[in-house]
Amino acid sequence: MALAFVALIGSAGTAGWFVMRAQEHATWVEHTYEVERRVSTLRVLIERLEVARRGYLLTRNPQTKRTFIATVKGEAPLIAEIKRLTVDNPVERQNIADIEQLTITHLGLLSRSMMLADRDPALAIAIFNHDQSLGITRQLRETTAAMLDEENRLxxxxxxxxREAVRILFYALAFAGALAVATAIFSIxxxxxxxxNLVQTREAVEKLNDELEDRVEERTRDLSRANEEIQRFAYIVSHDLRSPLVNVMGFTGELxxxxxxxxxxxDKVEAEAPQLLDQDAALAAREDLPESIGFIRTSTQKMDRLINAILRLSREGKRVLTPERLDLTQLADAIVASLQHRLDEIGATITVQRGMPTVVVDRLAAEQMLSNLVENAVKYLKPGVPGRITVSATVDRGKVDIAIADNGRGIDPRDHDRIFDLFRRSGQQDQPGEGIGLAHVRALAYRLGGFVDCKSALGEGATFTLSLPVQPVIQG
Structure with missing residues (x-):
C-alpha cells in the first residue's frame, strides 16, 4: 500500500512537471503572438504616418496633422516594447536595429514635409515627389515583414x-488516474x-475491560475492608497503648x-554525718535518678505524641469528606497569613500565584495538605539564607497541580519515597516532628483521588507537587 501511494505521488509529481512544461511552451507561444501583434501595429503606424503626410500636403486639414503628431508619439514606445520582447533573438535584434535607424530617417523626412507644407505647399509637394521617404517606407515594410516571418518560423x-507537452500530460494524467483508482480499490x-480486525479487537478489549472492572471492583472492596481493618487496628492499638503509657507517666511523676x-x-546526711554517706548512693540520688527520670519522661512524651498522631490518622480516615468549591488563591493567602509572624522572624517570604484555579474538594483536607507542605518548606529553609517559597497551580488534563517550591536544604533523591512513609524523616533531625505530616498528606491526597510528589536535590531546595482532580473523586 505504501508503494502504491509512493507511485501515486510520483505520478502526480510527473504530471505537475509536465503541466509546468506545457505552461512554459504556452508562454512562449503567447510571447510569439504578442511580438507579431506589436509588429503588425508598427506596420499600421508606419502606413498611417505616410497617409497622414500625404493627406496634409493635399488638404492641410488640421485634424490630419493632429493624427500625424499622435502617431509619431506612439511609434517610439512601440519600437522600444518590440525591442524588449525580442531581446533573446539575435535575428530580431538586428531587424529592430534596422527599424530604429530607418524610423529616425523616415520621421526626419516626414517632419520636414509637414513643416514646409505650412509655408510653401507647392514646394512641399515637389519635394515629396522626389525625396526618399517612399523608399524608406518600403524598407520598413520589408523589415517588419521579415520580423513577422521570423516569428512565424519560431x-x-x-x-x-x-501540443507534445499536452499529449504527454494527458498520458501522465491518465496513468495517475488509473493508479489512483487502483490505489483506492486496494485501500478500500x-x-x-x-x-x-479493529472491530474484533475492540470486542476483545471491551470483554477484557469488563473483566478488569470486575477485578478492580473486587480489589477495591478488599482494599476498603483492609483499610477499615487497619484503621480499627490502629485505633485499638493506640487506645490499648494509652493505658500503660498513662501508668508509666504517673509512676514517673511519683518517682x-x-x-x-x-x-x-x-544533702542533710552529707552536712551532719558525712562519714555515713556513700558516694555512689549520693551520685545515684543526685544525678543518675533525675537523669533516668528525664529520659523516661522524654520517651513517654514522644510515645504520647505518636499515639495521638495515630489516633488522628485513624479518625481522619473515618471522616466523611464533603467536597465544595474552593479558591486556591484564598486558601494559600490564609495559610501564609497564619505563618506571617514566623516568616518575619526568620526573614522569609512566600509568594502566592494570583488567579490560581478553583477546585471542588474537601476544605479541611485541602487546608491540612497545603498547610503541612507550606509549613515544612518554612521549617527546612537554609540557615543564613533568605527563604523564598512560591505557591503556584496549573490545570492539566482534568487535574490541578499545586506546586510548593522553596530554596531550602533540599532532600536526597534516595529519600524521595521514604519521606512519605509513616514515622520516616530525612536529613538532619534538628526540627520538631514525628514523621507523620507527609504520610498524612499522601493518605488525604489518595482519598481525594490525587497524589503528591517530590522533586529535590541536596542543597538545591525542594518542590512538592500536590495533584488533585478538578472535580471530586473520593476514594474509600
Missing part, C-alpha cells in the same frame, strides 16, 4: 512543443480488513516527686 515548433480492501526528699536527705 511559432510552429513552439506550438508543436506545446485494506481498510475493510483493518476495520474487521520524680520521691526523688526530691531523697535528694534532700542525702
Amino acid at each position: 511559432l510552429e515548433p513552439r506550438i508543436e512543443a506545446q 480492501l485494506v481498510l475493510r480488513r483493518y476495520t474487521t 520524680e516527686a520521691a526523688a526530691k526528699p531523697l535528694a534532700a536527705l542525702i
